[in-house]
Amino acid sequence: MDATSLVFEEDVERGERSVTPGDILPQVELVRIAQFVARVHLLLEHSHIIPDHDDFVEECLEPATAG
Secondary structure, rough: HHHHHHHOOOOEEEEOEEEHHHHHHHHHHHHHHHHHHHHHHEEEEEEHHHHHHHHHHHHHOOOOOOO
16 A cells, blocks of 8 residues: 555545535535625615606706707
């Protein structure tokens, strides 16, 4: 028996298998969803209602020369 095989050998119980990319990808997706939710929460944290928002949009779209 080689000395390196003693170092790298692990006891694997019956029914266990090695980690596959299919095991990791759902966790990565959960992290991405949590990050997205956190960003949306930060955007909406101190939001205010804009009164007459239609007028506000029209004023922004009017050319600067009209007036």
